[in-house]
């Protein structure tokens with residue numbers, strides 16, 4: 429039993445045990461959800477499979493979100509295996525490291541397009557193919573960052589991609605509400621993960637949060653995991669098109 433028993437939830441974006449998606453998976457599994465993990469490429473397949481094997485009954489499937497046929501194939505497999513899907517966790521982003529330092533004005537055309545494609549459009553592409561499987565209603569969520577709303581040093585092109593992602597959350601919520609499907613984002617405080625390695629001066633960002641955030645500490649992945657669990661559950665049934673900050677309150681003072 430649990431808040432999510434009987435629910436089939438897709439979790440996209442586990443790269444290793446530090447990934448935010450992995451903490452989310454732990455929280456969802458603790459409430460009885462059945463999980464399907466996807467991995468981007470063979471590069472991470474073994475790691476994801478090994479992690480998934482620690483969660484009872486979970487399934488692992490390939491899906492590079494830049495490839496439409498991959499997402500089509502994923503939807504087909506999910507339909508065959510489960511019939512109904514209740515939730516989607518999108519925890520995926522990418523920008524070239526050379527675009528994550530210096531001046532934003534130097535962003536290249538293809539660097540801009542790549543960041544948009546993987547970090548924002550992928551949510552739309554996934555939602556488009558998954559909502560027809562969510563015949564009992566459900567919840568879709570993604571991961572965003574305050575750099576969408578305010579200028580954060582070095583976040584640059586990813587800030588624009590996150591702004592696009594947050595607007596996509598609102599438009600998707602508007603479209604899918606009629607099917608009982610909610611769409612929300614979690615804006616997490618900075619957490620040291622593989623993706624964070626690409627951002628210059630990450631240590632000083634963490635130090636600022638420790639000093640200034642109302643809770644005087646940096647964000648832990650488990651805190652994000654539990655908020656994701658709430659968003660996947662019936663408890664959040666009145667919330668859609670929203671971005672919830674899980675950042676120790678930093679956004680109100682930063």
Ligand code: 0WD
Pocket residue numbers: 441442443444446447448449467468472491492493494518519520521522546571572573615616617618619620621622623624
């Ligand atoms: O401070 C942080 N770490 C924050 C992260 C603060 C606020 C938000 N976020 C966001 C990120 O922008 C991202 O959207 O949370 C999400 C998850 O990021 P993470 O857990 O910090 O990072 P990571 O463990 O690296 O997971 C992101 C993964 C990729 O990992 P790598 O490092 O191998 O690129 O996104 C996946 C991949 O597993 N990914 C893809 N998946 C499918 N198709 C693709 C792709 N084309 N590209 C990247």
